[in-house]
Amino acid sequence: MNSESRLLESARCFDQAALGEIYDNYSPGVFRYAVRLLGDADLAEECVAETFSRFLKVLHNGGGPQDYLKAYLYQMAHHWITDFYRRQPPPALPLDDEMVNELDDPAQVAVENIDREKVRAALVLLTPEQRQVVVLKFLEGWDNEAVAARLEKPVGSIKALQHRALDTLRRTLLPVREKSYE
Template identity: 45%
Template structure:
């Protein structure tokens, strides 16, 4: 991916429309899914996706933008836009669902109520993490970014990303155990 990104960045700096289109076509679906997971709203996810690419183009035209790590730069830009929205309003509670459903691509009518309930539980548990832990978990396990890509996107070291991931997963384990113990006492 790094070699491809280097080629894309070279073309983007020259404002080659075909390269810019290729970047958008290749990266917008995963960026949209990430925005949707953070915002829980289709229209807001589309808005932050559009604004992400507008800011990328403005930066490129001004001689700025990413020198390396294009994908991480776009994730960081989108994340910052989401944070700005959260500061202006209460965060939208969202459903963590499989990518094909979040993207409106599910054709499986057998998507069960149990899976929906599990998604709600996962959502509720993730919101108990710190914002940084939640972001690392989403990028790592839902967007499947490498630790290096996450570190670049969040402007942190790989060690910090690993620590956030470890603490986040440990917190999730504790929450799951606590929830199962609570369920045993209720049932």
């Protein structure tokens, strides 16, 4: 029995230390994931709170994951985000607030912000599954097996989604980059 299985076993008995450890281990990643998909830290905090509240309800009713706790929690967060977007259209994603060092070249900072916004706009062109694969794999650093477990798809399907997503991003972003630097 691995440490995650032992942790889940203790959580099913509502051991406060185990529940706290689960929250401490997984809430930062769930928060980052939610911020990336929602574009709003306050909504992401609400998503994290609701995700762990739902997790406790599932445990109370005798359910919950047998393994892959991380994927299970991300899936719960994704369901909350999907429900949120069904209730209202997605907001425009703001530019990241960055502290500008006085040594930074303002023109370079502007170019980086424009590039970042172009990437965000290109991500919107992806299907929801492709976007999830890109976020989990490249922004969260998950391996293909973990992404496959989260999306409940074979690893080959994850690789195909990743390939299509990267191809779409490449076709969308490369012509823009070539024109902007000529």
